[in-house]
Amino acid sequence: MTPPALEAIGLSKRFGGVLAVSDISFVVPAHSITALIGPNGAGKTTLFNLITNLTPPTTGTVRCFGELLAGLAPEAIAARGLIRAFQTARVFPGMTVLENVLTGAHTRIRSPAWRQMLWSGAARREEQGLRRRAETLLDLAGLLKLADRPASALPMGAQKLLEIIRALMAAPRLLLLDEPAAGLNDTETAELADMLRAIQDGGITIVVVEHNMSLVMGVADQVIVLDAGSVIATGTPAEIGRNPVVIEAYMGREDA
Ligand SMILES: Nc1ncnc2c1ncn2[C@@H]1O[C@H](COP(=O)(O)OP(=O)(O)OP(=O)(O)O)[C@@H](O)[C@H]1O
Numbered sequence: 001m002t003p004p005a006l007e008a009i010g011l012s013k014r015f016g017g018v019l020a021v022s023d024i025s026f027v028v029p030a031h032s033i034t035a036l037i038g039p040n041g042a043g044k045t046t047l048f049n050l051i052t053n054l055t056p057p058t059t060g061t062v063r064c065f066g067e068l069l070a071g072l073a074p075e076a077i078a079a080r081g082l083i084r085a086f087q088t089a090r091v092f093p094g095m096t097v098l099e100n101v102l103t104g105a106h107t108r109i110r111s112p113a114w115r116q117m118l119w120s121g122a123a124r125r126e127e128q129g130l131r132r133r134a135e136t137l138l139d140l141a142g143l144l145k146l147a148d149r150p151a152s153a154l155p156m157g158a159q160k161l162l163e164i165i166r167a168l169m170a171a172p173r174l175l176l177l178d179e180p181a182a183g184l185n186d187t188e189t190a191e192l193a194d195m196l197r198a199i200q201d202g203g204i205t206i207v208v209v210e211h212n213m214s215l216v217m218g219v220a221d222q223v224i225v226l227d228a229g230s231v232i233a234t235g236t237p238a239e240i241g242r243n244p245v246v247i248e249a250y251m252g253r254e255d256a
């Protein structure tokens with residue numbers, strides 16, 4: 001049996017007096033799309049930081065496809081196929097769109113550096129293969145015509161899509177996305193939903209933090225709701241939509 005893509009077991013994180021994440025446990029089945037939702041400050045980004053070991057947890061452990069991640073550097077975790085994109089799009093401003101996408105492949109390049117410097121046939125074929133893959137992904141996202149533009153000149157929505165494409169170049173098995181729909185208009189959000197389903201169809205598991213409920217309801221197999229650092233509900237989108245505890249958590253703080 002395939003182990004779950006992700007298991008969080010008793011994760012907590014304290015920042016001084018703030019318990020940002022408090023004893024959180026959950027399971028993400030392989031090949032699913034799990035949405036992580038919750039009001040601002042609920043602890044969603046902190047949870048991603050704990051999973052990728054960007055921030056060491058105060059307590060708890062994480063397993064990715066059965067393997068304990070404790071003590072591994074973020075780069076080592078990425079090399080195991082756990083790739084994340086950040087809440088604030090981080091494109092390299094001095095590079096073109098295509099160059100930005102190609103940087104995502106650096107954990108996957110097999111030719112040693114000296115061979116690349118000598119520009120061996122293998123390195124050149126690998127580079128050409130990566131370039132084709134980058135162009136295919138950009139085309140699917142409708143960004144190929146912008147491939148040679150400076151990445152920083154793209155609108156924020158396109159920069160967010162670019163960051164997902166860059167993450168895909170690293171050949172993830174598990175992709176963590178932090179608010180990918182932020183700054184996207186309705187058309188771009190619908191394109192993003194299609195993109196997430198296509199990524200899932202490609203066999204990749206997705207965990208997505210998102211405030212856009214139409215996106216969450218449209219793509220998620222499972223929804224986990226955080227409030228003030230704790231999981232307050234887990235279920236299908238339909239179950240979550242009618243859960244009084246969830247409605248209360250949102251209504252209590254926002255006018256939505
Ligand atoms: N490095 C830090 N130092 C101190 N407190 C922090 C730090 N990072 C996060 N926090 C606090 O932890 C809590 C959770 O923050 P987090 O960014 O994880 O929330 P979030 O659910 O991602 O919110 P948002 O929806 O606004 O992105 C907040 O109270 C925040 O102020």
Ligand SMILES: [Mg+2]
Binds near residue numbers: 044
């Ligand atoms: Mg956040």
